[in-house]
Amino acid sequence: MENPAPTKPAKPTKPKKPTKPAAPAEAPAEAPAKAEQPATITDEKTERVETPAPEKGTESIDNEASRKDSAAATAATADETHASGFQSMVAFITSPTGERFVVLEIFILTAMTLLIFLLYQKEMKKRVEIEMAMNMIRNIVVGIDSNYKDKDDTPALNCFKPLDFQILAAAQNLSEEMRYLAKRNDQLQKEIDTLTRNLKDGWVIFSNAYYLFSAELRSWMDSQKKCEREGAKLISIETVEEQFFINHQVKGRRKFFWIGLFKDKNENWKWLSGRLPEDEYWVYYSLHDELNHDCTAMTFDCIDTCWIAVECHLQMPYICKKVPNDAWL
Known part of the structure; x- marks a missing residue:
């Protein structure tokens, strides 16, 4: 039998050199120093407790991040609202x-x-x-x-x-x-x-006016009212020629006619037109100064002076006169 080969003794291992502990990493230059808060002591046996204050940069970054998260959530909510509103509108239209x-x-x-x-x-x-x-x-x-x-x-x-x-x-x-x-x-x-x-109806034209010799019998006041209803007035004689024209017309009709001459409150004779008579043509037997003889009539039994003063209530015909107005001129 062959003898086994002798084994070589193992080489002794060298002990490893102890490694130096790693130096602690340096803090970033820009990181702010931590502010220490004063410890509060309750009694002699209480240990000093230091509460680390949050870093300034970290606080602003956290706030900005929270705002961004809130804005993103709001935008997402708005998108969902728009989407839901659009879907509701489409559903309503359909x-x-x-x-x-x-x-x-x-x-x-x-x-x-x-x-x-x-x-x-x-x-x-x-x-x-x-x-x-x-x-x-x-x-x-x-x-x-x-x-x-x-x-x-x-x-x-x-x-x-x-x-x-x-x-x-x-x-x-x-x-x-x-x-x-x-x-x-x-x-x-x-x-x-x-x-x-x-x-x-029987009106007669003379000069620039025309006259009505009425056939009906009225008092002096009623005669004036009747002439006014015809758009005229009881005659006021203004000229000698007009006086002769009236005399001729009255004599041809052989009647008494009222004219617009009357006695005012002062016992003065005045025409209805407001004028005082410039000439007077009283008949010789006229009672124009007597009491109650306040109205004037024309008589036919005269020559040139034919006025006669009588009581105003007597009934006799009257003479209306209408003069031109603006439409004539």
Whole structure:
């Protein structure tokens, strides 16, 4: 038998050198120093407790992070609200009620568009009519006043030019003059009709007035009222010629007639027109100074002086006189 080979003895291992403990890492330069808070001592046996204060930079960073988180949460909530609102609107539009609402909105918009179009067409038509009217007015004014003949200044549809206002002013003056003449013509026509009717009823024309020698019997006061209803007055004689005309008419009818001469409160004779008589034509036997003889009549039994004072209640015919008014002149 072979003897086993002898094994080599193991080499002794060298003991490892002890490693130096690692130096503690240096704190960052920018990190702020921790502020120490004073310890509170309750009694002699209580240990000193130091409460570390939070770092300044860390506090601001935490606040900013919390704000960002809050803003992000708000934005997410808003997005979810918008999304839910849009989904609600879509759901409403697709519902039968929403479809009817959409149709109604379309109908309203269509009606408003049509109305605006019609108003625009009406306005354009109105402006065209204004232009046509202005041209007609210009032609009329030029036909009356040739100073506007060579001043053609056709207005635009949306404005008037200075000359147009001059033409409008001239046209307005002509229009007012025409209205005045038309009014005067109407008044004159009425007076002509009244005159024609009065002539048929027995009125007599003399000088610039006409007279009615009535056939009915009335008192002096009633005679005055009757003349006023005819648009006249009980006669006031103003000239010698008129006096002779009245004498002639009274003598031809052989009646007594009331005239507008009366005695006022001061016992003075006065015409109804307010004038005092310049000449007096009392008949020789007239009692015009007697009491109660306050009204005057014309007698036919006279030559030139034919006034007679009598009591006002007596019944006799009367003479009305109508003088020209503005329509006659």
